Amino acid sequence: MSAVVTARGVAKDFPSGDGTIRVLHGIDLSVRSGEMLLLVGPSGCGKTTLISILAGILSATEGAIEVLGQDVRHLTPSAAARFRRETVGFIFQQYNLLPSLTAAENAAIPLVIRGERLDRAARKARAVLDGLGMGAHADKLPKQLSGGQMQRVAIARALVHEPPFIVCDEPTAALDAASGHEAMRQLRESAVRPGRAVVVVTHDPRVYGFADRIARMEDGRIVELAEDAAAIRRMTEH
Amino acid sequence: MIRIALRMLTGDTAKYVGLIGGVAFAVMLMAQQASIFVGLMLRTAAQVIDVVDADLWVMDPRVIYVEEIEPLPESALWRVRGVAGVDWATPFFKGLTVARAPDGRLQQVFVLGVDDASLAGGPPVMLQGSVEDLRRPGAIVIDRVGALFIWPGEEPAPGKMLEMADRRATVVGIAEASAPFTTFPVIYTRYSEALRFAPPPRKPLSYILVRAQAGEDIDALAERITAETGLLALRWQDFAWRTIRYYLTRTGIPINFGITVALGFIVGAAVVGQTFMIFVLENLRQFGALKAMGVSNGTLLRMVLAQAGAVAAIGYGLGIGLAAVFFEVTGRTNVDLRGFFLPWWVAAIVAFAVVVIILVASVASIRKALTLDPAVVFK
Ligand SMILES: Nc1ncnc2c1ncn2[C@@H]1O[C@H](COP(=O)(O)OP(=O)(O)OP(=O)(O)O)[C@@H](O)[C@H]1O
Numbered sequence A: 001m002s003a004v005v006t007a008r009g010v011a012k013d014f015p016s017g018d019g020t021i022r023v024l025h026g027i028d029l030s031v032r033s034g035e036m037l038l039l040v041g042p043s044g045c046g047k048t049t050l051i052s053i054l055a056g057i058l059s060a061t062e063g064a065i066e067v068l069g070q071d072v073r074h075l076t077p078s079a080a081a082r083f084r085r086e087t088v089g090f091i092f093q094q095y096n097l098l099p100s101l102t103a104a105e106n107a108a109i110p111l112v113i114r115g116e117r118l119d120r121a122a123r124k125a126r127a128v129l130d131g132l133g134m135g136a137h138a139d140k141l142p143k144q145l146s147g148g149q150m151q152r153v154a155i156a157r158a159l160v161h162e163p164p165f166i167v168c169d170e171p172t173a174a175l176d177a178a179s180g181h182e183a184m185r186q187l188r189e190s191a192v193r194p195g196r197a198v199v200v201v202t203h204d205p206r207v208y209g210f211a212d213r214i215a216r217m218e219d220g221r222i223v224e225l226a227e228d229a230a231a232i233r234r235m236t237e238h
Numbered sequence B: 001m002i003r004i005a006l007r008m009l010t011g012d013t014a015k016y017v018g019l020i021g022g023v024a025f026a027v028m029l030m031a032q033q034a035s036i037f038v039g040l041m042l043r044t045a046a047q048v049i050d051v052v053d054a055d056l057w058v059m060d061p062r063v064i065y066v067e068e069i070e071p072l073p074e075s076a077l078w079r080v081r082g083v084a085g086v087d088w089a090t091p092f093f094k095g096l097t098v099a100r101a102p103d104g105r106l107q108q109v110f111v112l113g114v115d116d117a118s119l120a121g122g123p124p125v126m127l128q129g130s131v132e133d134l135r136r137p138g139a140i141v142i143d144r145v146g147a148l149f150i151w152p153g154e155e156p157a158p159g160k161m162l163e164m165a166d167r168r169a170t171v172v173g174i175a176e177a178s179a180p181f182t183t184f185p186v187i188y189t190r191y192s193e194a195l196r197f198a199p200p201p202r203k204p205l206s207y208i209l210v211r212a213q214a215g216e217d218i219d220a221l222a223e224r225i226t227a228e229t230g231l232l233a234l235r236w237q238d239f240a241w242r243t244i245r246y247y248l249t250r251t252g253i254p255i256n257f258g259i260t261v262a263l264g265f266i267v268g269a270a271v272v273g274q275t276f277m278i279f280v281l282e283n284l285r286q287f288g289a290l291k292a293m294g295v296s297n298g299t300l301l302r303m304v305l306a307q308a309g310a311v312a313a314i315g316y317g318l319g320i321g322l323a324a325v326f327f328e329v330t331g332r333t334n335v336d337l338r339g340f341f342l343p344w345w346v347a348a349i350v351a352f353a354v355v356v357i358i359l360v361a362s363v364a365s366i367r368k369a370l371t372l373d374p375a376v377v378f379k
């Protein structure tokens, strides 16, 4: 299977006091077309930093990152913004929905960012929400929705512009076990497609079963890669 | 994205109302204070402004404002009449005296004496009676609000009597006059009567009013009068401005009031700037999410400017409307605030101030959004 995302020798320093502190050390990772890769590991090990770099939000200090053949490390801020709006779908732990827009309008934002009119974009977003069983809630404001429903709006928002790369940072952390499980199931079902790579950062071993592969990090390094069902099961039981 | 920006603005009704209300309040404060200041300054020149039929005021060159009269000799009138291009020149008396109402109350009043023959320089607007009635012996026209001062609780009407310098005066008409700075009643009478009502100085002629012949260049005529008579000839606008400038530079009133106006602008600026900055900062996380999703800094800037523009426009419209309504209502119902209005150029200056303030507030707060690390959305 071909790789959508390739990272080679990625390192990241953050300024700290007078000097810098290295939080990622030579990460090698590829995310394949049609797979869902889980990124797990203890708090502070660098998961968020790594996906931020892969998604063009942070720039790496060292190494090479390619997404669909495009060099992501050396982008100007405006080129990085273009890369993000054209190539990446985002799902955040805190949903980050705009409180004054309806569910459909929130889900439509990536299309509006690409220049579509809000009402036309919202019509397309409505179809995506329908597919996630959210059709009845399309005209509600975020404050009228439950956490699980808000996360489904966020999933619709990540899918609406059909990006080849989707990153999710702890999508289930703010949800109870049942709705977290349901959100992962829907993400798995609707997001994973041939030609698309999905990376999910999670703490929650109960959702490991949704993964095609799992990369486990510790102290800024990938220390274990579970590549088949048996290895994933072993990691889950750990 | 502009649509989305405006929706962000209106999404939280309470905050939106607060934001618009803050701007409207500030605009009203600025417009109201500045207008009252302008109105007060115009009051100092009320009696210059009220003479509508003369092209020029002729006076002793030492006169620096309308109240400080340097009387002219009667011969000055003839010299002015002799200048080429003068259609007519009439005497104008301006003095202060004490009027005694029938109930014995005393009231300081302005006495304006207009030409016996032509009545030039008479009241600008007659509400009751006719200027022509001034020709009757002892006849006076009094301004409406002045009548209310002298006869409180009585409807101003002709037929009332006054005593000035132990002489009886009969009200034959009620006029609408601009409120003078001192708010004394304004009494119009003929020049010859005025000299009997008000203690005349040795030389009684206060000013000479001049009408230019048709087609005459007014400024050239003014220069000619000055050259030939040694007297100062001013258009009413210039004389009014000279008077206002006197109050601006020589009395503490404008300074103090100017400070109030300046404070109005500063408080207004603080309110507008603060509320808008708080709005942007509260929405920083939303801007961060949009930025992560690929909104460029240019678009972000346009979004904030659209929000600022909407807030400024709506707040300004509301505030300036309220200020206009304030003057409209108080001008009718409150005699002390009569004649105050919202000059268009005050409205324009306030508009400019609001644009500047909101731009500064936008720039100050947008910096936060532009330099925002989109990585905050993962926090
Ligand atoms: N902007 C920054 N400046 C300095 N240090 C940072 C910055 N962002 C992250 N770090 C540090 O980098 C390390 C990795 O942080 P990161 O957020 O990637 O961890 P994480 O694996 O996502 O943790 P968690 O599970 O708690 O979200 C941490 O030690 C963190 O303190």
Ligand SMILES: [Mg+2]
Binding pocket: A047, A048, A049, A169
């Ligand atoms: Mg994290």
